Amino acid sequence: MAKDLECDVLVAGSGASGFAAALTAAIDGLEVIMVEKAEVFGGTTCFSAGVIWIPSSRQAREAGITDDRDSVLDYLQAEAGNRLDRDKAESFTDNAASVLEWFEANSHLSYMLSPAWSDYHPGQPGASKGGRSLGPRPFDGRTLGKWFDKLRPPIKTTTILGGMMVGREDLPQFFTMTKKLSSATHVSKLFLRYAKDRLSYSRGTRLSNGNALIAMLARSAFERGVKLLLKTPMAELTTESGRVSGAVVDAPEGRMTIRARKGVVLACGGFPANDELRARLYEHVAAGKNHQTLAPAENTGDGIKLGRMLNVAVVEGQAQPAAWVPISLVPQPDGTTIPFPHFIDRGKAGYIAVDKRGRRFINEAMSYHDFVPAMVEACRDDLEVHSYLICDTTAIRAYGLGAAPPLPGRLGPHIASGYIKQADTLAALAAQCGIDEQGLSRTVALLNEGAPKGEDPEFGKGTDPYQRFNGSIGHGPNPCVAAIERAPFYAIRLVPGDIGTFIGMRTDAHARALDNAGQPVSGLYVVGNDAASFMGGTYPGAGITLGPALVFGHLAARHIASGG
Numbered sequence: 001m002a003k004d005l006e007c008d009v010l011v012a013g014s015g016a017s018g019f020a021a022a023l024t025a026a027i028d029g030l031e032v033i034m035v036e037k038a039e040v041f042g043g044t045t046c047f048s049a050g051v052i053w054i055p056s057s058r059q060a061r062e063a064g065i066t067d068d069r070d071s072v073l074d075y076l077q078a079e080a081g082n083r084l085d086r087d088k089a090e091s092f093t094d095n096a097a098s099v100l101e102w103f104e105a106n107s108h109l110s111y112m113l114s115p116a117w118s119d120y121h122p123g124q125p126g127a128s129k130g131g132r133s134l135g136p137r138p139f140d141g142r143t144l145g146k147w148f149d150k151l152r153p154p155i156k157t158t159t160i161l162g163g164m165m166v167g168r169e170d171l172p173q174f175f176t177m178t179k180k181l182s183s184a185t186h187v188s189k190l191f192l193r194y195a196k197d198r199l200s201y202s203r204g205t206r207l208s209n210g211n212a213l214i215a216m217l218a219r220s221a222f223e224r225g226v227k228l229l230l231k232t233p234m235a236e237l238t239t240e241s242g243r244v245s246g247a248v249v250d251a252p253e254g255r256m257t258i259r260a261r262k263g264v265v266l267a268c269g270g271f272p273a274n275d276e277l278r279a280r281l282y283e284h285v286a287a288g289k290n291h292q293t294l295a296p297a298e299n300t301g302d303g304i305k306l307g308r309m310l311n312v313a314v315v316e317g318q319a320q321p322a323a324w325v326p327i328s329l330v331p332q333p334d335g336t337t338i339p340f341p342h343f344i345d346r347g348k349a350g351y352i353a354v355d356k357r358g359r360r361f362i363n364e365a366m367s368y369h370d371f372v373p374a375m376v377e378a379c380r381d382d383l384e385v386h387s388y389l390i391c392d393t394t395a396i397r398a399y400g401l402g403a404a405p406p407l408p409g410r411l412g413p414h415i416a417s418g419y420i421k422q423a424d425t426l427a428a429l430a431a432q433c434g435i436d437e438q439g440l441s442r443t444v445a446l447l448n449e450g451a452p453k454g455e456d457p458e459f460g461k462g463t464d465p466y467q468r469f470n471g472s473i474g475h476g477p478n479p480c481v482a483a484i485e486r487a488p489f490y491a492i493r494l495v496p497g498d499i500g501t502f503i504g505m506r507t508d509a510h511a512r513a514l515d516n517a518g519q520p521v522s523g524l525y526v527v528g529n530d531a532a533s534f535m536g537g538t539y540p541g542a543g544i545t546l547g548p549a550l551v552f553g554h555l556a557a558r559h560i561a562s563g564g
C-alpha cells in the first residue's frame with residue numbers, strides 16, 4: 001500500500017491546462033500535487049505546435065495591432081452562433097491578455113507574435129487578419145535537469161532525423177535554405193546544435209512548439225515546489241460533506257488517497273483515444289468509417305468519467321465533437337505507422353486534394369478543421385474516408401509532401417516505403433492510387449487553366465489572408481495556386497484524424513464544474529479539453545484550445561486560492 005498524501009490543490013493531468021492551474025496555485029502559495037497517468041508528462045500539448053490564441057496581447061499591442069473586446073466577441077459569436085457559451089467567452093476575452101502577461105512576468109513562459117497569422121475565417125465579422133495567434137519561443141530542455149527525460153517527445157514524424165524539433169518560426173528558413181545565405185546559416189546552426197546534443201541526449205534539447213510550452217511551465221512549476229507523480233492515474237474522486245475533498249489514485253506502489261484541502265482540478269485532456277466514445281459521438285465513426293487520433297493513448301476520457309460520477313453535466317451538442325485534421329500514415333521499419341498532421345502543405349501552390357472520383361471537394365487552403373468534414377462528405381457513399389493530396393515535381397522539391405521533406409531532403413525512402421506514390425504521368429498516378437483517371441485529368445486541366453492568372457475557378461484557393469498565410473513564399477500572383485504540370489507527379493493518402501475533443505464537461509467562467517441543474521460542484525474544477533469547448537465545437541483560429549487551456553487553468557487556480 002502507498003502512503004496517503006495531502007495538499008491544497010490536486011491536479012489530474014500534466015498538459016498545458018493542468019500545468020497552468022498547478023503553477024498558478026503554487027505561485028499563490030498553495031501546496032500542489034499533480035498526478036499524471038502516463039510515464040511521461042505533457043500530454044497532447046507536447047505533440048502540439050504550442051500556439052495560443054490570445055487577443056489583444058502585449059505583443060500585439062507593441063506591434064501596433066489594435067483589437068477590442070467587441071470584435072473578439074463578435075467573431076466568436078459569428079463562428080459559434082447559438083452554441084457559444086457567452087459567459088465563458090466573455091471571461092476568456094476579458095482575461096486572456098492579462099493572464100499571458102501574468103505568466104510571462106511570473107514564470108519562464110515566453111511567447112512571440114506571428115503578426116500575419118490571420119484568424120481562420122477572416123471574412124466573418126470581428127475576425128482579425130493577424131495578431132491573435134502567438135507561438136512559444138524556443139526553450140532549452142537542458143534546464144529541466146533530470147525531468148528532461150520525462151518530457152513527452154513530439155510526434156516522431158514532425159521531427160527531423162528522429163529527434164530534432166523545428167518550430168513554425170524556423171519553417172521559412174528551411175523552405176529557403178537553398179536560396180538565401182541567412183536561411184542556410186540558421187538551418188546549419190540548428191543541425192550543429194542537434195549534432196552536439198546527440199552526444200549526450202537521446203534527442204535534441206532545443207525545444208520548440210508544444211514541447212517548449214510544457215518545458216517552460218514545468219520548469220517554473222518545479223521551481224515553485226509543485227510535486228508531479230507520474231504513472232499515477234486518478235481513479236476516483238472523494239467527497240466530504242458534499243464537497244470534493246480529494247481523490248483515490250493508482251500509484252506504482254499501490255492505491256492511495258490524496259486529500260486536497262482546497263480543490264481538485266480535472267485536466268485529463270478529453271477522450272480522443274476512447275474508441276467507444278468516438279464510435280458514439282463521431283458521425284463518420286458511428287457509420288463504421290475509419291478515424292485516427294493524434295492524441296496520446298492515455299487520453300481516454302477519464303476526467304469526464306470522474307466528473308460524471310458526481311453528476312457533472314456534459315455538453316454534447318457541439319458543431320463538431322472534436323478538432324479535426326487530415327493525416328497521412330507514415331510506414332515505419334517495424335511495420336507500424338505513425339500519423340503525420342497536414343496543417344500546412346495543402347495550402348501551398350500546386351497542391352490539390354481529390355477523392356477517388358478525381359474530384360476536388362474543398363478549397364485545400366481552408367483550415368484543417370474545415371477540411372475533414374468536407375472529405376467525410378465527399379466519401380459519404382464510400383466504405384472508407386480517404387482522399388489524395390497531389391502535386392508535381394516543382395512543388396514537392398520546394399515544399400515536400402506530408403512527412404517527406406523538400407530539397408535537399410530525400411524522397412527515395414518515402415517512395416520505397418509506399419508512403420508517397422510517384423508516376424511519370426497523371427494517368428499512371430491515378431491508376432496507382434485507384435483514382436478515376438478521367439476525373440483527375442479534368443480536375444487538373446481546370447486548375448492548370450486558371451493557374452497562370454493565379455485563379456482557382458473551382459474553389460477560389462488563396463482568396464483570403466489565412467489561406468495566403470500558408471501559401472508558397474514569394475509565389476505570385478496567388479501564393480496558393482500553381483499548375484500541376486511537371487513530371488514526375490506525386491500523391492499521398494489522407495485520412496480523417498483529430499487533435500483533441502470538443503465535447504466535454506460544462507463549466508462556468510471560473511472553470512468550476514457545473515451539474516445538470518447548472519450548479520457548481522463544490523471543490524471541483526475542469527480545464528483544457530475535459531471542459532466543453534466554449535466556442536461550440538468550432539475552430540476560429542490558431543491556438544484556440546491552448547489559449548483557453550492557459551486562461552481557464554489560471555482562473556481555476558485563482559478561484560481556489562481566493563477561497564473557492
Ligand SMILES: Cc1cc2nc3c(=O)[nH]c(=O)nc-3n(C[C@H](O)[C@H](O)[C@H](O)COP(=O)(O)OP(=O)(O)OC[C@H]3O[C@@H](n4cnc5c(N)ncnc54)[C@H](O)[C@@H]3O)c2cc1C
Nearest residue numbers: 013015017037043044045049051234269528529543545546
Ligand atoms: C499535432 C498537434 C498540434 C496541435 N497544435 C495546437 C496548437 O498549436 N494550438 C492549440 O491550441 N492546440 C493545438 N493542438 C491541440 C492541443 O494540443 C490540445 O487541445 C491540448 O494540448 C489539450 O490540453 P489539455 O491540457 O486539455 O490536455 P493534454 O495536453 O492532453 O494533457 C492531459 C494529460 O492528462 C493525462 N491523463 C489522462 N487521464 C488521466 C488520469 N486519469 N489521471 C491523471 N492524468 C490523466 C494524460 O496522460 C495527459 O498527459 C494540437 C494537437 C496536436 C495533436
